[in-house]
Amino acid sequence: MKLLLTGATGFVGKQLTLRLLSEGHEVFALARNERKAGNLLDSVPKELQSNLFIINGDISKNQAGVSEEKIKELKNHIDTVYHIAAFLSFDENDRELTFKVNVDGTRNILEFSKAIEAKNFFHVSTAYTLGDKLYGKEELHSVHNTFVNSYEESKCHAEHLVFEYTDHFNVNIFRPSIIVGDSKTGKAESTFAxxxxxxxxxxxxxxxxxxxxxxxxxxxxxxxxxxxQNLVPVDYVVDVLTAGLEHAEKGTIYHITNSNPxxxxxxxxxxxxxxxxxxxxxxxxxxxxxxxxxxxxxxxxxxxxxxxxxxxLKFDDSNTRELLKKNHMEPLHMDKPMLQTIINGKCAN
Structure with missing residues (x-):
């Protein structure tokens, strides 16, 4: 498949890029500048680099800042767009920027995806769009809830925006909780939480x-x-995101969460x-x-x-369990050895 990613240079995006390339897909990665593009390319094994294509773009701009020439080139060629790029800040002083990136940026990439006539749009959100509730269902939450911070609120608004485009392509929302390092190596590129x-x-x-x-x-x-604390390893997040390529049900929301946190x-x-x-x-x-x-x-x-x-907080992940079952994969089971691996992986960096 030909797949396009925003946020491919970030923690989750880079791991997803590596997985997709290793499975034989062609990956088109939107990158704001040459430095980010270079860092991503350097992280990819040489034997896989021929299937990675860097596209100059910026989600803060109309149609993600992609040239008309490139849009014509990509038209009808992209199976799925993974929208991962986001601005993560809990500082209320960043509220304007948070909404600009997470809501306006989502609108820009949606318009871009419409222009290239993508078949599927996979929006990577957060499990914490539930606001002040203690139980999250795999459904849209009200934008009128009370939120802990503007990041949660912006991601909730972005989810509603995504579902406004169902006439143009299939949309799915994937909601990870607190993403930590790889369950097998502990490797993480994060300073958060x-x-x-x-x-x-x-x-x-x-x-x-x-x-x-x-x-x-x-x-x-x-x-x-x-x-x-609802911790989920980054490789489990990638497992669910890749399983969606074959088995995601149209218009469905998937929680990528921990049933026994x-x-x-x-x-x-x-x-x-x-x-x-x-x-x-x-x-x-x-x-x-x-x-x-x-x-x-x-x-x-x-x-x-x-x-x-x-x-x-507790999250229903019935849709995700069904998705994994179709892909012959198991839901997350985080035990002490896994947690030790995650902690040691970071401490070793």
Missing amino acids: LYGVIRSFEILKKRMSRQKQESNHNVRFLCESEAA PTNQFVFETLKEELDFHKVELVPISYASQLTEQELKFNEPMRVFHRYLEKT
């Missing part, structure tokens, strides 16, 4: 080691211990074991006013995630 915690632990461990004296007190980390307590105990650093204890987020100056600095990188660390 879990990796922010790992980095904070590493810095604190080094700082305490330099002080050359063991404190009698643990450093407190704000987190609800029994709440669960680990609790915060389990994740942090595993993290402390792997880092051999046990001077941290979890305390409820309500303890924030009681933290020392050192503890406040330690917790600061995760402050924007507190709304996620204090509750357990």
Whole structure:
């Protein structure tokens, strides 16, 4: 198949590109500049590079900034467009840019996909478009819900926009939850969420080691211990996205989530074991006013995630399980060895 990707230079996009190329597909990757294009090309084995085609474009521009000549060349040649590119920020100061990229950018790539008469449009969203609900169904959520941040809100608006184009091509939405490293190698190109915690632990461990004296007190980390975090390895995300090529049902939404997500307590105990650093204890987020100056600095990188660390969200993934079954694949089962691999993979970088 001939497949076109936005966001091919990012964490998920690069892994999807490698998988698609290894399966014999031709991949057309939209890239904003030569540096990003070069980095992507360098990551692809030489024997697969002949099936990778870089297209100059920018989703912030009309028809994704692709020239009319290239649009004519691609017309009726692209089976599926994977729209992965997005702006991920939980900072409300970035609200305007977040909507510009995630909503206006989606409209631009939709118009581009219409112009080249693509057959399918696979929109990679997020499981967190459910707003303030605690249970997410594989259906569109209301844009009038209360959202944790403008990123969630923008992605919800983008999903509604995608379904406005069902007269032009088949559309599917894929919603990953919190994406972490590869389940087999642990490799990750991310500094987000879990990796922010790992980095904070590493810095604190080094700082305490330099002080050359063991404190009698643990450093407190704000987190609800029994709440669960919906972690999914990047290779599982790619599994579902590739399974969709053959078996995605028209107009269907797929959750790429973890049916048995680990609790915060389990994740942090595993993290402390792997880092051999046990001077941290979890305390409820309500303890924030009681933290020392050192503890406040330690917790600061995760402050924007507190709304996620204090509750357990559950997601229906019935559509995804059926999709995987048709492709003779199993749903995710994340156990402790897998979590250890993911943590160690990042710590080794």
